[in-house]
Each structure stands twice: as structure tokens, then as C-alpha cells.
Amino acid sequence: MYLPFLWPAVQTTATENDSIRLSLLTCAPGEEIYSLFGHTAIRYENPSRGIDAVFNYGIFSFSAPNFVLRFALGETDYQLGATDYEYFAKEYEYDGRSVWQQVLNLTNEEKTELIRLLEENYRPQNRVYRYNFFYDNCATRPRDKIEESIEGQVVYPTTPPDNARSFRDIVHQYCQGHPWARFGIDLCVGSDADAPITRRQMMFAPFYLMDFFAQAQISGQQTERPLVSSVEKIVDVTPEKDTAWMPTPLQCALLLFILTAAGTIYGIRRKKGLWGIDLFLFGIAGVAGCVLAFLAIFSQHPAVSSNYLLFVFHPGHLFLLPYIVYCIRKGKKCWYLVLNLAVLTLFIVLFPLIPQRFDFAVVPLALSLLIRSASNLILTYKKK
Numbered sequence: 001m002y003l004p005f006l007w008p009a010v011q012t013t014a015t016e017n018d019s020i021r022l023s024l025l026t027c028a029p030g031e032e033i034y035s036l037f038g039h040t041a042i043r044y045e046n047p048s049r050g051i052d053a054v055f056n057y058g059i060f061s062f063s064a065p066n067f068v069l070r071f072a073l074g075e076t077d078y079q080l081g082a083t084d085y086e087y088f089a090k091e092y093e094y095d096g097r098s099v100w101q102q103v104l105n106l107t108n109e110e111k112t113e114l115i116r117l118l119e120e121n122y123r124p125q126n127r128v129y130r131y132n133f134f135y136d137n138c139a140t141r142p143r144d145k146i147e148e149s150i151e152g153q154v155v156y157p158t159t160p161p162d163n164a165r166s167f168r169d170i171v172h173q174y175c176q177g178h179p180w181a182r183f184g185i186d187l188c189v190g191s192d193a194d195a196p197i198t199r200r201q202m203m204f205a206p207f208y209l210m211d212f213f214a215q216a217q218i219s220g221q222q223t224e225r226p227l228v229s230s231v232e233k234i235v236d237v238t239p240e241k242d243t244a245w246m247p248t249p250l251q252c253a254l255l256l257f258i259l260t261a262a263g264t265i266y267g268i269r270r271k272k273g274l275w276g277i278d279l280f281l282f283g284i285a286g287v288a289g290c291v292l293a294f295l296a297i298f299s300q301h302p303a304v305s306s307n308y309l310l311f312v313f314h315p316g317h318l319f320l321l322p323y324i325v326y327c328i329r330k331g332k333k334c335w336y337l338v339l340n341l342a343v344l345t346l347f348i349v350l351f352p353l354i355p356q357r358f359d360f361a362v363v364p365l366a367l368s369l370l371i372r373s374a375s376n377l378i379l380t381y382k383k384k
Contacts, residue, residue, distance in 0.1 A: 018108070019046070019047050020044075020046050020111050020115075021043075021044075021045040021103055021104075022042065022043070022103075022104045022111055022114055022115070023045075023102055023104060024040065024041075024042060024043075024102045024104065024142060024146070024209075024213055024228075025040065025041045025042065025043050025099055025100070025101055026038060026039075026099070026100045026206050026207060026209070027039040027040070027092055027097055027098075027099050027206070028097040028098040028099070029174060030095055030097055031242075033178075033181050035097075036174050036175060036178060037174045037205055037206060038174075038207055039056075039058055039138055039139075039206055040057075040058075040138050040142050040143075040206040040209060040210075041054045041055060041088070041138070041142065042054070042055040042145070042146070043085060043101065044115065044118070045085075052084070052086070053083065054083045054085050055080060055082055055118050055122070055142075056080065056081045056082070056083055056088075056138070057079075057080050057138040057141040057142060058137075058138035059079045059081040060077070060078045060079070064077070072299060073298055073299050073300060074132070074300030075300065076130075077128050077129070077131065078128070078129060078137075079127045079128045079129065080118075080122055080127040080141075081127075082122055089234065089235050092235050092237075093235050093237055096237050096239040097235070097237065097239065098237055099233070099235035100210060100231065100234070101232045101233075102210065102213055102214065102228040102231050103228065103230045103231075103232075104146065104229070105218070105225055105226055105228060106149070109151065110149050110150055110151060111149075113148075113149040114145065114148075114149035117145045117148055117149055118145065121145070129141070132300075132301075132302065133204070134204050134302045135201075135204065135302060137204055139204055139206045139209045140203060143203055143209055152219055152220035153218070154217075154218055154227060155216060155218075155219050156199060156200075156212045157212065160202075161199070162196070162198045162199055163197070163198070164196070165196070165197060165202055166193060166194050166197055167194075167195075167201075167204075167302075167303060168186070168189065168193040170202065170208065171185055171189070171193070173205075174205065179248045179249055179250075180249060183249040183359045183361060186359040187313075188291075188292065188295055188304055189303050189304060189307075190296070190303055190304055190306040190307030190308070190356060191307070191355050191356035192302065192304075193302075193303035194355065194356055194357050199212070213227055213228055214231065216228070248361075249359060249361040250359075250361040250364075252361070253361040253362075253363075253364035253365050256364065257365070257367055257368045260277060260371060260372065261368075261371060263277050264371050264375045267379070268375060268378055268382070271379060271382060273328035273329060273331065273379060275329050277372060278328055279325055281368055281372055282321055282324055282369070283317070283321055285312070285318075285369060286313075286314070286315060286316070286317030286318025289310065289313040289314035289315045289316070289317055290318060292307055292309060292313055293310060293315050296310065308358075309356075309358065311343055311344075312347060312362065316336070323336060324336060324337060331379065331380060333376065333380045334376050337372075337373040337377070338373070338377065340370075340373045341370060341374055341377070344367075344370040344373065345370065347366055348366060348367065348370065
């Protein structure tokens, strides 16, 4: 919801008025995957002009042309929106998401400058920006605008220290209770996400930004003051817990492995290739590999290029599937499966040494592909 009346009001509001308040809002996570990490916005209150608005850098539209493709390519455009605070608060209350407000301890000059920056950024020609999940998002944009407005330097706490977290560590924190979201993100994000990051990089997550702001100091030439003057929970709701049971990725992967192993043992004893199992397994692995290869080669998303899971899931499974099925049906040795067996064996053996953290559900999936590759060799040996 945009406020057409806000633009001219904001444009003429840069006054040294002690009643003006500017605050950082931090919103609790939601249930949708795009809301799992929470949200950040800036609240602007000017009682003398009847303004109580929220500036939100997280506006996007699923209906935008080629949204899915552009999202996969890392070319998603977000924009700054201005929303009436009452509407904003009711929306989060309806969604069962609490909101915390940190009132910024700014001078009148700094308030004027921050309003000017938001006003300038809200202009139609300036409000759209290229979204980057780790480096340029709804949390980093408000932080940067607030820092730009301050006369002095914002000094953040030294805890946690630099290199104490990785992007994947923080993603896992916010995916607790959402194992399928964590599994999907772990599949797509490569080894770069496991590199240690700085405290500033940690602020891509709204609640890390909130914690850093709570302890930050503004250091001037002769004075020092806290960045935040007060904290309040302005939307206080208790989210409903989802009690519906759902199998986890690991449980599903183990079940698939057990069924694959049972089918393989049956096929070896009956001297049957059971190529339908391979059509299913290698077809799904090949499709997953196409997605990972596409992200690694074409996407601008950070940390998706160096993905060691491409040794397990890669397009070769899909492109060579007719050859695999042909060899199994004719009882011939499939040299592609021989190579795949060697690669997967090395992957399983070296699993603890690979410089990338994987969801453990990958292991049963890799073992399923491995035993199907091995079964081809066993059957062709038995038929000799």
C-alpha cells in the first residue's frame, strides 16, 4: 500500500523539531520462505504534520514479468515503498508477526538529513534497486541510509567477533523448524557460503542488525552517544505453532535409500536390471543437477557458483539417461555408471573433508545413486 499524499508532505518536512521520531523497525519471521529471516523498515513520525509512515525496502511483486527466471538469475528488482504505519502494524498483527521499534538517538540535523535521504530515495526514478540477498537487501539499505545521515561514526559492538559466523550459519539459524527450506537453500548455496564473514556482513539478517544497533555508539569529535535511545515491542503477538507432522528431508532420503537398496537386492537376485528405478533416480538427480548448474553458471546470486553437490547431482544424469536405460535393458556394461560409481565413492569417502557443509540428507541420496551404479556392474558380471 503506497501513500500518494506522503511524497509532498515528506518533501517539506525537514525541520528541526524535537517531536519528530525516526525508528528502526524489526519484524519477526513469517512462515513463507521469503519471510523466514524477518524484515526491517524505518518508521517516520511527525505529529505536527500528522505523518506516521513506514519506509520499506522490501517491496516486490510475484506478478512482475519473468519473475521466477529473474529471481533464479539474481536479477530481481525490489523497491522502496511508503506505507501508513497503522496499515503496516495491522498487516503484521494479522500475520502473527511481532514488531520491535528502536528509536534512533539522532540530532535534529541528522533527522533532517535522514528524511532528505529517504525522500530522495522515494522518488519514482530512484526507488527501484537490484536486490541481493546477502549484500543489498531490506536490512542493509536502512542501515546504510541511517549511517549516511549521522555526523560522526557508528561504532558497533565487537561481539560476535569477525569470522565467527558464515552466511550458512545464519541461514540455518533462521530455518529452524523449516527443514525443507533449509534443505533447498543448502542444495543451491555452495562453498562460498561457508566462508567466515565480518560483523557488517552479518547485518544482512534483520535480527542481527537489531542486536548490533542496540549496542552501537555514535562517536563524534568529542562526544559519544548510543545509536538507540529506546526499544519497544509495538506489535506483540504470539504466533500459532503448526502442529501438523511432515516428514523431514532426511527421513524421506532414508526411505528412498531403503526402497532403492531393497529393489536393487531383489533385482540382483533375479538378475533383472529394473531400469525403471534408474529412470526415476537418475532423472530426478539430473533435473536437480540442471538447476544447480544453471545457478552456478548464470546466476548472479552470491555463493551459488562453487557448489560441490554438482559431483552428485549434475546434468549428465539427465542427458545420458537414454544411454543408461539402454545399457541396463540390454544387460551391457554402462561405462557412464562405472565413472559415476567412482565419483560417488570418492564423494562419500571424502565427505567430511569437502570444504562445504551439506544437509545430511544428501548422503542417503548419493548412496542410492551409488548402489544403482554398482548394480549394473554386478549384473553384467553375473551374466558372463
